[in-house]
Amino acid sequence: MAVESNLTQSENTENAQIITAGKTSQWLTKNGFDHEILPPDHLGIELLKVEPEFLIPLSTALFAYGFNYLQCQGAYDQGAGKELVSFYHLIKLNDNVTQPEEVRVKVFLPRNNPTLPSVYWIWKAADWQERECYDMYGINYEGHPNLKRILMPEDWIGYPLRKDYISPDFYELQDAY
Amino acid sequence: MAVKIKKGTKIRAIREKLENSLEAKASDPRFPSYLFDSKGEILEMNEEYALVKFYTPTPNIWLRLDQLEIAE
Numbered sequence: 001m002a003v004e005s006n007l008t009q010s011e012n013t014e015n016a017q018i019i020t021a022g023k024t025s026q027w028l029t030k031n032g033f034d035h036e037i038l039p040p041d042h043l044g045i046e047l048l049k050v051e052p053e054f055l056i057p058l059s060t061a062l063f064a065y066g067f068n069y070l071q072c073q074g075a076y077d078q079g080a081g082k083e084l085v086s087f088y089h090l091i092k093l094n095d096n097v098t099q100p101e102e103v104r105v106k107v108f109l110p111r112n113n114p115t116l117p118s119v120y121w122i123w124k125a126a127d128w129q130e131r132e133c134y135d136m137y138g139i140n141y142e143g144h145p146n147l148k149r150i151l152m153p154e155d156w157i158g159y160p161l162r163k164d165y166i167s168p169d170f171y172e173l174q175d176a177y
Numbered sequence: 178m179a180v181k182i183k184k185g186t187k188i189r190a191i192r193e194k195l196e197n198s199l200e201a202k203a204s205d206p207r208f209p210s211y212l213f214d215s216k217g218e219i220l221e222m223n224e225e226y227a228l229v230k231f232y233t234p235t236p237n238i239w240l241r242l243d244q245l246e247i248a249e
Contacts, residue, residue, distance in 0.1 A: 079226070080239035080241070081226060163239045166208060167236055168205060169209045
């Protein structure tokens, strides 16, 4: 019961929250790039939700709009049975800038087929970051030039940071495959 | 099932239910034996899933409730 009431409460606050489109989102909408607006993060930075098939067109547009630097890329698991998320933190890097413009992009992926295009060909910084997300969550970045494990042994089976991951009890045995 | 699965219940996994499930996609299909042969404790629960700790030095796991049975 406690869980239920918490749920309805959070749903209510979510519905009550009015999310206004930020500068970047308005520009994207004006130019016909489909996306959803999520509530801004704790720093008040715009957060956009994009469908996997529109990630590349939208990223190319953002790059052209001046977001020349992929500050951070990563992934997380929303919980067993829920979606996996791949996120991108973009900023406009320039000379003598004290407050660079920032935007965050999130792509929600089903766990039975977490596949999306790689942004490596737009921001080269995505190289190792996407490999790490692949290694830990099994997210398949299509078009990445070298999508292989980066932290785990290369013949490891399974994606250790998923919430439903089952650890083997003898690591040495898996290492010996 | 006379006793209901709740927080603190000792359980074990059911191999047939776990194999080829959505949850199994995260791991090596050659499951370690501690899942089926030893007792795990439910640490937390939601409507569909339970966080299970096994007494093996391994991290806890979220498993779907129908993949679990009460261990005597």
